[in-house]
Amino acid sequence: MAFGISKGMVLPLMILNFCLYFIAACLAGSILNRNLDANQGITNNFPIGNVVTPIFIPVVLIACMAGLASVLAGLHHVRIWRTESLAAAAATAVIAWTLTLLAMGLACKQIHTRYGRSKRMVHTTPYPYRSSPVSFNRLIK
Numbered sequence: 096m097a098f099g100i101s102k103g104m105v106l107p108l109m110i111l112n113f114c115l116y117f118i119a120a121c122l123a124g125s126i127l128n129r130n131l132d133a134n135q136g137i138t139n140n141f142p143i144g145n146v147v148t149p150i151f152i153p154v155v156l157i158a159c160m161a162g163l164a165s166v167l168a169g170l171h172h173v174r175i176w177r178t179e180s181l182a183a184a185a186a187t188a189v190i191a192w193t194l195t196l197l198a199m200g201l202a203c204k205q206i207h208t209r210y211g212r213s214k215r216m217v218h219t220t221p222y223p224y225r226s227s228p229v230s231f232n233r234l235i236k
Contacts, residue, residue: 102173109173113166120159127152145208151201158194165191 126143130152133143144151165187172184 102176105169105173109166109169112162116159116162116166119155120163123152123155123159127156145205147201147205147208151198151205154194154201155198158191158198161187161191161194 126148129143130148165184168180168184168187172180
């Protein structure tokens, strides 16, 4: 709206953003479920991932839920397309973007440590990288 971006350009980005956040939330939820089932009170055992995994996975889940909420706020804004709804959509997009950047920083640490990453973890780690530019593009609408 501020830069003259039309509804037709915003909607595909929001659909892409929704798909990326949903896939990342599903993978992170699956890893968290598997870790919780395997640990059962053991504190030093990481069945999936490495030392960063117990911090990385909940942050990814929180970032994905905030991202999905920002997509819903963005859909509401696209439906109404007024300045009043833009404020709520932009605020949730900023929160989701900062949480996604936090998850991206933890993903960098996850990649840097390299030890004990399974196939699910290898596929979950790049989603914050992919979601960050798409979320930033939605911020400048």
